[in-house]
Amino acid sequence: MGNKLCLTALLLIVLVTIGKAxxxxxxxxxxxxALFNASEWQKLIVYGKEALNNGEDFPLLRLRIAxxxxxxxxxxxxxxxxxxxxxYDKYNQIxxxxxxxCNTYLNRDDNAGYLASHLDSNVxxxxxxxxxxxxxIGAESGIKFTNIYERGNSSFSRAFIDMRLNYKLNLSxxxxxxxxxxxxxxxxxxxxxxxxxxxxxxxxxxxxxYHYMRSNLRRLVYQNNVLLAGIKYAGNGSxxxxxxxxxxxxxxxxxxxxLQFVKYISGNLNFYSISRFSLLNVLNENNLVFxxxxxxxxxxxFWLEGVVTLGNQYNYAxxxxxxxxNGFDKTKFKAGANCYFLLKHHLVLGLSYTFERKSDNIFxxxxxxxxxxxxxxxxx
Numbered sequence: 001m002g003n004k005l006c007l008t009a010l011l012l013i014v015l016v017t018i019g020k021a022x023x024x025x026x027x028x029x030x031x032x033x034a035l036f037n038a039s040e041w042q043k044l045i046v047y048g049k050e051a052l053n054n055g056e057d058f059p060l061l062r063l064r065i066a067x068x069x070x071x072x073x074x075x076x077x078x079x080x081x082x083x084x085x086x087x088y089d090k091y092n093q094i095x096x097x098x099x100x101x102c103n104t105y106l107n108r109d110d111n112a113g114y115l116a117s118h119l120d121s122n123v124x125x126x127x128x129x130x131x132x133x134x135x136x137i138g139a140e141s142g143i144k145f146t147n148i149y150e151r152g153n154s155s156f157s158r159a160f161i162d163m164r165l166n167y168k169l170n171l172s173x174x175x176x177x178x179x180x181x182x183x184x185x186x187x188x189x190x191x192x193x194x195x196x197x198x199x200x201x202x203x204x205x206x207x208x209x210y211h212y213m214r215s216n217l218r219r220l221v222y223q224n225n226v227l228l229a230g231i232k233y234a235g236n237g238s239x240x241x242x243x244x245x246x247x248x249x250x251x252x253x254x255x256x257x258x259l260q261f262v263k264y265i266s267g268n269l270n271f272y273s274i275s276r277f278s279l280l281n282v283l284n285e286n287n288l289v290f291x292x293x294x295x296x297x298x299x300x301x302f303w304l305e306g307v308v309t310l311g312n313q314y315n316y317a318x319x320x321x322x323x324x325x326n327g328f329d330k331t332k333f334k335a336g337a338n339c340y341f342l343l344k345h346h347l348v349l350g351l352s353y354t355f356e357r358k359s360d361n362i363f364x365x366x367x368x369x370x371x372x373x374x375x376x377x378x379x380x
Contacts, residue, residue, distance in 0.1 A: 028056045032064050041068040045077075059085050063094055074267035075102040080236040086202065093120055100124060103234070106264060109135055109162075110170050110197040110205050111234045117167035134380045135162040135170070140350070142373030144180075150360070151329075151367065152181025170197040174322070178213075182328050188216040195228075195320055205232045207243060209321045215250070217328075222250045228321040230258070238263045245317045249326050254315040255281040270297040280316065287312040301342040309334040314361075333357040336371075350375040 028051045035044040048065035051057075066081035079102045085095040096115050101124065103112040116122075122129045141157040160174035171194065178189040195209035211226035230243025239262035247254045260276045271294075278289040289311035297303050313331040317324055325331060336354035343349060354371040 025056065025058065028061060029058075032061055036064045036068070039071075041071050044068040045072075057084075059088065059092070066095070066098065069267075070098055070102065073270075075105050076237040076264050076267040078102050079106075083202070083236060090202075091118060097124065106269065108234055108239075109164070110168075110199045111203065113164055113167045113170065114199045114202055131164070131166045133164045135164060136377050136379045137161045138348075138375060138377035140373060140375030142352075142371055144369055144371040146367055146369050148365075148367040150183055150365075151369075154178065154180035154187075156373070168199045170199075171195070172197075178326075180327065182217070185218050187328065189213050189326065191324075193322055195322070203234045205234070206230070207232060207241070207320060211247075211317075211321045211324055213249075213324060213326060215326065224249050224324075224326060226317060226321050226324055228317070230320070237267070243320070245321055247315060247317065247321075247324070249315050249324070252283060252315060256315075256317055258317075269295070269303070271295070278311075278316070280312075280314070282315050287314070289313055289316060291318075303338075303340045305338040305340075307336055307338070327358075329358045329361050331356050331358050332366075346379050348377040348379065350377070 032044060032048060032051070035047060044064060045068045048061060048068070051061060052065075062081040062085050066078045066085070069075075069077035069081070079099055082095040082099040082102065085092050086099065089095070096118050100112050100115040100119070103109075103115065116124070116129045117131075119129070137160070139157070139159045142155065144154040144156070146153065156176065156178050158174050158176040160172065162170070162172045164170050173194045174192075176191040176193065178187070178191070180187040191211065191213040193209070193211045195207065197205050197207055199205040207228065207230040209226075209228040211228075213224040213226075215222040215224060224247070226245065226247040226249075228243055228245045230241055232239060232241040239260075241258075241260040241262075243258045243260075245254075245256035245258065247256070257279045258276060259278075260274065263273045263275075265271045265273060273295070274291075274293040276291040278291070280287040280289060289309065291307065291309040293305055293307040295303055295305040309331075310333060313325055313334065315324075315326065316331070334354060334356045336352060338350065338352040341349045350373075352371075352373045354373070356369040356371070357366065358369055359366050
């Protein structure tokens with residue numbers, strides 16, 4: 001008899017708990033739907049967070065919170081909730097569609113491409129998505145000024161094209177040319193660069209890059225080769241990338257280990273930071289290089305960036321080995337500013353200034369270098 005009473009009491013407790021949970025779910029569902037239909041986005045975000053903190057978590061609630069954040073331009077918070085939905089249902093079309101847009105607005109073309117591959121329709125915001133697509137083309141050119149006679153003004157030019165080969169594979173390629181007068185001689189250096197981004201998973205990409213440079217100096221010709229291999233994790237509010245660079249520059253072999261952290265501080269590209277730690281091993285000597293960048297969007301379609309690089313940047317590879325500092329001298333300190341202006345949705349104009357403290361590689365004298373660089377990019 002006692003066992004039957006205990007079992008009955010336990011059954012009643014379970015039924016009451018289920019009933020309360022059902023009532024709570026119905027209230028949260030109806031309240032969040034009403035806020036959604038009324039376009040009360042901020043109230044919906046606050047209410048949704050409270051409901052999640054109280055353990056009331058279901059896909060419709062996540063979708064409503066995500067869309068409210070998307071409308072308000074907080075793509076990071078939107079992605080956080082869309083990714084939660086996709087964790088339970090990786091083919092949810094609403095979550096895939098909107099997560100694709102969020103990644104696009106965060107300049108994550110590789111992650112956006114992966115999501116596009118799972119969409120039932122290839123039309124997003126009225127535009128057709130194809131597995132192969134030209135992403136952008138452009139060019140940049142600049143000149144470097146020094147304050148000493150022994151180093152003349154050098155120049156750098158680059159033309160590039162980025163494309164999506166298929167939904168999960170992106171290719172970036174460019175041709176460059178660098179020229180620097182040294183005493184009564186001249187360094188001439190054409191180069192070719194190619195990078196592949198393969199994204200087999202929603203938030204994970206693998207990176208491989210190759211950079212070739214042919215250096216001419218004092219009737220000597222050097223075939224310089226640089227290889228990079230890395231992995232990137234696109235988190236909800238940040239990106240984490242680790243990579244390894246192996247280069248043969250002239251007679252010197254360099255190993256470089258990089259760890260890069262990108263933070264979308266405002267939840268979009270209105271305010272962001274990029275921190276990069278690099279360990280270089282050149283001629284059996286270890287050097288630590290740290291780079292910090294902050295970017296801000298002060299007005300519509302205009303971005304400003306400030307960046308500083310500390311450490312001995314000899315044979316230093318930057319931006320996934322796109323820029324190789326194969327100069328005649330060592331760079332001890334570098335700081336600069338970049339600005340970008342988006343004109344009519346497709347055209348991006350860029351201008352940058354860089355200040356460097358450099359040291360002669362043989363006689364060890366120090367000097368300053370100022371660089372001005374301009375670029376133009378057409379986004380398809």
